[in-house]
Amino acid sequence: xxxxxxxxxxxxxxxxxxxxxxxxxxxxxxxxxxxxxxxxxxxxxxxxxxxxxxxxxxxxxxxxxxxxxxxxxxxxxxxxxxxxxxxxxxxxxxxxxxxxxxxxxxxxxxxxxxxxxxxxxxxxxxxxxxxxxxxxxxxxxxxxxxxxxxxxxxxxxxxxxxxxxxxxxxxxxxxxxxxxxxxxxxxxxxxxxxxxxxxxxxxxxxxxxxxxxxxxxxxxxxxxxxxxxxxxxxxxxxxxxxxxxxxxxxxxxxxxxxxxxxxxxxxxxxxxxxxxxxxxxxxxxxxxxxxxxxxxxxxxxxxxxxxxxxxxxxxxxxxxxxxxxxxxxxxxxxxxxxxxxxxxxxxxxxxxxxxxxxxxxxxxxxxxxxxxxxxxxxxxxxxxxxxxxxxxxxxxxxxxxxxxxxxxxx
Numbered sequence: 001x002x003x004x005x006x007x008x009x010x011x012x013x014x015x016x017x018x019x020x021x022x023x024x025x026x027x028x029x030x031x032x033x034x035x036x037x038x039x040x041x042x043x044x045x046x047x048x049x050x051x052x053x054x055x056x057x058x059x060x061x062x063x064x065x066x067x068x069x070x071x072x073x074x075x076x077x078x079x080x081x082x083x084x085x086x087x088x089x090x091x092x093x094x095x096x097x098x099x100x101x102x103x104x105x106x107x108x109x110x111x112x113x114x115x116x117x118x119x120x121x122x123x124x125x126x127x128x129x130x131x132x133x134x135x136x137x138x139x140x141x142x143x144x145x146x147x148x149x150x151x152x153x154x155x156x157x158x159x160x161x162x163x164x165x166x167x168x169x170x171x172x173x174x175x176x177x178x179x180x181x182x183x184x185x186x187x188x189x190x191x192x193x194x195x196x197x198x199x200x201x202x203x204x205x206x207x208x209x210x211x212x213x214x215x216x217x218x219x220x221x222x223x224x225x226x227x228x229x230x231x232x233x234x235x236x237x238x239x240x241x242x243x244x245x246x247x248x249x250x251x252x253x254x255x256x257x258x259x260x261x262x263x264x265x266x267x268x269x270x271x272x273x274x275x276x277x278x279x280x281x282x283x284x285x286x287x288x289x290x291x292x293x294x295x296x297x298x299x300x301x302x303x304x305x306x307x308x309x310x311x312x313x314x315x316x317x318x319x320x321x322x323x324x325x326x327x328x329x330x331x332x333x334x335x336x337x338x339x340x341x342x343x344x345x346x347x348x349x350x351x352x353x354x355x356x357x358x359x360x361x362x363x364x365x366x367x368x369x370x371x372x373x374x375x376x377x378x379x380x381x382x383x384x385x386x387x388x389x390x391x392x393x394x395x396x397x398x399x400x401x402x403x404x405x406x407x408x409x410x
Contacts, residue, residue: 025049028068032060043089050076050093057083062090064116069093076122078106085113094122096144098152104141107131114139124152125173128160128181137166143173148195157181165189178203186211197235200225208233217243219264226278228254238264245290247271253278259285266290267313270325271297279303286311286406292318296325309334309406317355317396330399334406342404353402356393 028048035041040059043066050070054060054077062068070076070093077091086105095102103124105114112134119125125141128134141154154173155165159180167188170176175196178184180203187209191197197213197220200206204226212234213219219235221244222228228251235245245261247269248254261267267287270280280303287293293313297320305328310316316337319325333353340349 025069028052053078053080054084055080057081059085062088064088074100075103075106079108079112081109083111087116090118092121096123101127103127107134110134124156125154125170128157128163131160131163133162135164137168139168141168141173142171148174153177154191157184175199178206196221218247219245221247222251223249225251226253230256230259232258234260235264236262244269248280252280254280256280256282257284261287261290263289266292266295269295270303271299283307288312298324301325301328304329305333306331307333311336319396322394325396328397330397332401332403333399334403338402347404349402349404353399355396357396
């Protein structure tokens with residue numbers, strides 16, 4: 001009898017570690033390693049341990065009930081090679097190192113699909129590192145609760161091409177960043193609480209369409225990138241740090257069409273000297289309730305502004321100095337401060353719309369005076385200048401055919 005009791009006690013001790021570990025996350029790496037290439041791995045509801053590296057073509061599905069939780073170090077899920085699909089997972093727990101770009105998901109290679117995932121408590125959301133021909137869609141990304149300067153990017157593409165970033169929702173991140181990333185499409189995404197809504201550097205031929213960005217420093221900024229199309233986006237409340245709705249710098253042959261830019265420090269800021277064969281086409285946009293509707297810095301221009309709507313901007317157009325923007329072309333825009341008539345009822349003003357600088361030249365040409373831009377003394381001085389000019393005003397633009405009614409149904 002004593003021997004029987006001893007054997008039972010030994011068995012209980014041997015089995016007790018398994019019972020203690022029953023609530024620990026299952027290792028997802030072991031499940032992935034055991035799967036055959038090309039297979040579909042459907043995870044049962046539960047929590048799985050990361051980090052995980054997938055380096056063979058397969059489909060990993062979580063059914064919106066499986067979570068991959070890492071240990072707070074590095075990237076949670078890394079896809080390498082070709083043809084990997086990840087969908088329906090809840091991913092969390094990346095590291096906090098910027099130099100290693102700790103992310104929720106990192107893509108390398110080509111032809112991957114990342115969709116319908118919820119990614120939270122991560123430094124960078126989704127990092128496409130030399131990844132091409134991949135699709136990132138219908139994901140929700142929420143960054144770590146860090147100060148703005150310490151956050152990572154919700155989406156970061158480095159040296160990748162022909163990717164589609166579509167219909168995602170991003171919150172509490174730094175930027176959507178594209179570096180050396182030509183020919184990508186960014187469409188239908190929502191981003192709030194960030195620094196730059198979209199930040200493109202050396203990334204020509206991007207298509208940025210139907211995105212909505214709000215409450216950040218700058219909405220969309222394009223640097224050193226040709227042939228970028230920005231169409232039907234909605235940017236609002238870009239006010240911090242002198243922010244702007246849309247910015248072009250040294251980037252020409254672009255299209256800005258059908259966008260709505262509301263309540264920003266600057267609606268559109270252009271520092272993009274065009275080459276003889278390339279200008280910006282700015283058509284059918286609405287700039288409203290901005291501190292400055294359009295701001296031109298340094299260059300003579302040559303860009304074309306047609307059928308745009310300027311409404312209730314504190315200052316419609318500002319320039320950095322005399323001669324700036326002098327070569328721009330204006331045609332058929334709606335100006336809420338137009339003072340002409342339409343006696344023949346053709347919808348076109350009888351006289352050109354002109355924008356002149358009077359006392360407002362002071363703060364435009366002397367940056368330190370910007371502090372006094374809306375001061376009562378400056379307003380009075382500007383009123384007197386317009387009433388009885390005591391210095392020669394400067395004409396910024398002339399629209400020879402201003403429209404009398406805005407066309408907001410584009």
